[in-house]
Amino acid sequence: xxxxxxxxxxxxxxxxxxxxxxxxxxxxxxxxxxxxxxxxxxxxxxxxxxxxxxxxxxxxxxxxxxxxxxxxxxxxxxxxxxxxxxxxxxxxxxxxxxxxxxxxxxxxxxxxxxxxxxxxxxxxxxxxxxxxxxxxxxxxxxxxxxxxxxxxxxxxxxxxxxxxxxxxxxxxxxxxxxxxxxxxxxxxxxxxxxxxxxxxxxxxxxxxxxxxxxxxxxxxxxxxxxxxxxxxxxxxxxxxxxxxxxxxxxxxxxxxxxxxxxxxxxxxxxxxxxxxxxxxxxxxxxxxxxxxxxxxxxxxxxxxxxxxxxxxxxxxxxxxxxxxxxxxxxxxxxxxxxxxxxxxxxxxxxxxxxxxxxxxxxxxxxxxxxxxxxxxxxxxxxxxxxxxxxxxxxxxxxxxxxxxxxxxxxxxxxxxxxxxxxxxxxxxxxxxxxxxxxxxxxxxxxxxxxxxxxxxxxxxxxxxxxxxxxxxxxxxxxxxxxxxxxxxxxxxxxxxxxxxxxxxxxxxxxxxxxxxxxxxxxxxxxxxxxxxxxxxxxxxxxxxxxxxxxxxxxxxxxxxxxxxxxxxxxxxxxxxxxxxxxxxxxxxxxxxxxxxxxxxxxxxxxxxxxxxxxxxxxxxxxxxxxxxxxxxxxxxxxxxxxxxxxxxxxxxxxxxxxxxxxxxxxxxxxxxxxxxxxxxxxxxxxxxxxxxxxxxxxxxxxxxxxxxxxxxxxxxxxxxxxxxxxxxxxxxxxxxxxxxxxxxxxxxxxxxxxxxxxxxxxxxxxxxxxxxxxxxxxxxxxxxxxxxxxxxxxxxxxxxxx
Numbered sequence: 001x002x003x004x005x006x007x008x009x010x011x012x013x014x015x016x017x018x019x020x021x022x023x024x025x026x027x028x029x030x031x032x033x034x035x036x037x038x039x040x041x042x043x044x045x046x047x048x049x050x051x052x053x054x055x056x057x058x059x060x061x062x063x064x065x066x067x068x069x070x071x072x073x074x075x076x077x078x079x080x081x082x083x084x085x086x087x088x089x090x091x092x093x094x095x096x097x098x099x100x101x102x103x104x105x106x107x108x109x110x111x112x113x114x115x116x117x118x119x120x121x122x123x124x125x126x127x128x129x130x131x132x133x134x135x136x137x138x139x140x141x142x143x144x145x146x147x148x149x150x151x152x153x154x155x156x157x158x159x160x161x162x163x164x165x166x167x168x169x170x171x172x173x174x175x176x177x178x179x180x181x182x183x184x185x186x187x188x189x190x191x192x193x194x195x196x197x198x199x200x201x202x203x204x205x206x207x208x209x210x211x212x213x214x215x216x217x218x219x220x221x222x223x224x225x226x227x228x229x230x231x232x233x234x235x236x237x238x239x240x241x242x243x244x245x246x247x248x249x250x251x252x253x254x255x256x257x258x259x260x261x262x263x264x265x266x267x268x269x270x271x272x273x274x275x276x277x278x279x280x281x282x283x284x285x286x287x288x289x290x291x292x293x294x295x296x297x298x299x300x301x302x303x304x305x306x307x308x309x310x311x312x313x314x315x316x317x318x319x320x321x322x323x324x325x326x327x328x329x330x331x332x333x334x335x336x337x338x339x340x341x342x343x344x345x346x347x348x349x350x351x352x353x354x355x356x357x358x359x360x361x362x363x364x365x366x367x368x369x370x371x372x373x374x375x376x377x378x379x380x381x382x383x384x385x386x387x388x389x390x391x392x393x394x395x396x397x398x399x400x401x402x403x404x405x406x407x408x409x410x411x412x413x414x415x416x417x418x419x420x421x422x423x424x425x426x427x428x429x430x431x432x433x434x435x436x437x438x439x440x441x442x443x444x445x446x447x448x449x450x451x452x453x454x455x456x457x458x459x460x461x462x463x464x465x466x467x468x469x470x471x472x473x474x475x476x477x478x479x480x481x482x483x484x485x486x487x488x489x490x491x492x493x494x495x496x497x498x499x500x501x502x503x504x505x506x507x508x509x510x511x512x513x514x515x516x517x518x519x520x521x522x523x524x525x526x527x528x529x530x531x532x533x534x535x536x537x538x539x540x541x542x543x544x545x546x547x548x549x550x551x552x553x554x555x556x557x558x559x560x561x562x563x564x565x566x567x568x569x570x571x572x573x574x575x576x577x578x579x580x581x582x583x584x585x586x587x588x589x590x591x592x593x594x595x596x597x598x599x600x601x602x603x604x605x606x607x608x609x610x611x612x613x614x615x616x617x618x619x620x621x622x623x624x625x626x627x628x629x630x631x632x633x634x635x636x637x638x639x640x641x642x643x644x645x646x647x648x649x650x651x652x653x654x655x656x657x658x659x660x661x662x663x664x665x666x667x668x669x670x671x672x673x674x675x676x677x678x679x680x681x682x683x684x685x686x687x688x689x690x691x692x693x694x695x696x697x698x699x700x701x702x703x704x705x706x707x708x709x710x711x712x713x714x715x716x717x718x719x720x721x722x723x724x725x726x727x728x729x730x731x732x733x734x735x736x737x738x739x740x741x742x743x744x745x746x747x748x749x750x751x752x753x754x755x756x757x758x759x760x761x762x763x764x765x766x767x768x769x770x771x772x773x774x775x776x777x778x779x780x781x782x783x784x785x786x787x788x789x790x791x792x793x794x795x796x797x798x799x800x801x802x
Contacts, residue, residue: 022288025289067194077228082184099195101183120510145157178464203237216231234455243765275391281380320385321748351709366703475627484515511575527560679782682779716782
């Protein structure tokens with residue numbers, strides 16, 4: 001009687017502690033921050049080149065830029081809608097700039113170029129504004145009056161006889177400005193109106209970006225009352241919002257399908273709603289504890305980590321199944337089954353714990369999530385479920401399922417040598433195809449669907465967005481020092497343009513020259529009395545009277561006292577986007593991105609030659625200046641190759657830890673080998689399937705392989721311990737449970753696992769699909785290989801001996 005009272009008190013204590021932990025976890029999750037940007041899968045301590053990519057993805061201007069296209073209707077209808085949409089967005093504080101080539105945009109651009117032409121024109125020098133220089137420049141302008149631009153030059157002649165406006169426009173023409181149709185930007189074929197905007201919200205603030213995109217759509221709907229037009233949007237904010245929405249909907253949909261299917265399966269066996277609900281408690285609790293753990297240990301919880309939570313149903317449901325099938329005798333379960341489950345949990349934790357040491361926050365999050373979730377689910381199965389009132393499980397169903405599993409086990413053992421040959425063949429396939437096994441770069445983790453990626457490519461091409469595949473990066477302590485260095489680098493690289501090795505270089509210094517350059521150009525402008533004197537000499541022999549050039553003299557005088565050309569002055573112009581995209585403020589200073597245009601049709605050989613030539617010219621940039629050539633694709637491949645290598649190394653260490661743990665627990669090398677071989681075989685077969693299917697594996701596939709080991713270790717350990725006897729009591733090496741009952745619990749656990757993970761293979765989100773397509777078949781293979789190679793006995797074998 002005292003023993004019963006102590007047990008009851010212990011059960012109540014377990015329930016109260018569980019309730020307290022769940023309430024605490026809910027509070028933590030409610031105050032946690034969630035994110036969907038891919039920065040969680042970027043290095044925590046990147047080098048100089050990697051840091052540039054990380055900064056751009058997290059906070060750069062490109063992470064806040066939204067590209068828009070308007071399709072359908074007539075050209076005039078598209079242009080009108082573009083103007084109306086731009087006007088609406090410019091009135092909102094959610095945007096720092098909106099340009100679409102309409103009259104308002106053009107007026108800003110034209111006014112800026114005209115007023116600041118003497119600070120922008122690379123031709124402005126002291127020699128050019130000497131008497132001889134003025135004579136030569138004005139003579140050239142007069143000669144050009146008979147050309148195609150004659151009307152424009154004639155109207156500007158009184159203000160710009162030296163042609164600085166034309167030279168400024170020539171200088172900035174490399175910016176690849178879009179075409180114009182009906183007074184607004186349009187694609188080259190004129191079939192799509194174009195707009196570009198930059199949001200005020202940070203690129204990592206997905207909530208704010210979602211509201212901003214919704215407001216853009218609402219403003220467009222107002223500008224499109226007939227509904228004949230269609231708005232296309234792209235850019236990092238669009239990708240982030242779409243990723244979060246897709247992952248959320250996919251997780252909800254697939255979780256519902258998986259949960260209902262598992263619920264139906266469990267109810268078919270248990271015949272008790274109560275047991276089914278109790279059986280799902282470890283799953284729900286484990287996910288909640290896992291999310292709270294990540295929330296405490298990391299600044300933000302990534303959406304992929306949450307999506308990964310769905311997969312916990314695949315393993316943690318096994319624990320409750322093992323318990324509930326034996327719920328009529330908890331003491332026997334605790335004595336016979338729990339030690340094996342505990343060892344299986346320990347092997348799973350070993351496999352995932354090594355991910356905590358990853359230098360990539362995303363991988364470390366998955367490790368923390370898995371370890372916390374699995375430990376919580378197992379602990380709740382052990383201490384909370386026995387305190388809950390479960391219903392007896394109908395044994396006739398268990399015995400029927402167990403008999404079928406026993407028959408399958410017998411057939412599996414008979415095929416153990418053919419299966420071994422198949423595993424060896426799979427190993428050969430993996431070794432031979434290892435160069436094509438793993439995906440390089442971030443593409444495998446990109447949650448954006450291919451159609452959205454295609455739209456992004458089209459809009460960027462139409463809008464003339466800079467190609468950042470090849471670029472020179474110039475860094476300095478201050479913004480002005482970086483711009484001055486960029487001007488110098490542009491001069492150093494000019495021989496490559498002259499020789500045709502590259503087509504051109506883009507730089508924000510063309511729109512916002514350094515202070516030194518602005519001062520030099522301003523100083524080259526003579527004072528008014530001197531200019532009048534030089535102009536009189538310069539006009540000798542030319543068909544112009546000095547009196548007609550009074551506006552020119554006035555503009556030069558204004559340019560000498562004009563304020564500095566800076567980002568604030570550029571605001572509202574299309575040039576501001578170029579500066580904001582290519583001039584980056586970073587923690588250690590400022591960096592200028594100088595995209596390089598490769599020759600048309602040039603391949604890898606031409607790119608390598610241009611890179612080598614550029615690196616030679618970029619030597620010795622000067623004190624305080626850091627310059628390097630960046631091949632974005634090469635850098636991304638290198639960075640994520642490093643990421644993958646580290647993950648593979650950690651997974652290998654995790655595997656060795658699992659083997660070491662089994663060696664300590666089993667104390668017999670042969671027995672350890674019998675447990676490890678089914679797990680290794682399942683992993684190799686799944687990898688071979690991907691090689692033969694031409695599917696490159698990603699980091700999430702690697703996590704899936706770890707899950708195969710985590711799930712399969714339970715099967716291998718149970719079959720290693722002969723999963724019960726058909727005689728009362730227990731024998732050495734046996735679980736002491738009826739064999740049919742033990743086999744039935746393994747069958748239910750395996751089916752539940754395949755359902756929980758299998759539904760993920762139908763996900764449109766690559767990261768969820770990767771886990772589902774890996775663990776679903778892997779769990780089944782681990783079960784079959786454990787049957788085949790365990791050395792366990794079948795029901796018929798036991799009965800025959802009896």
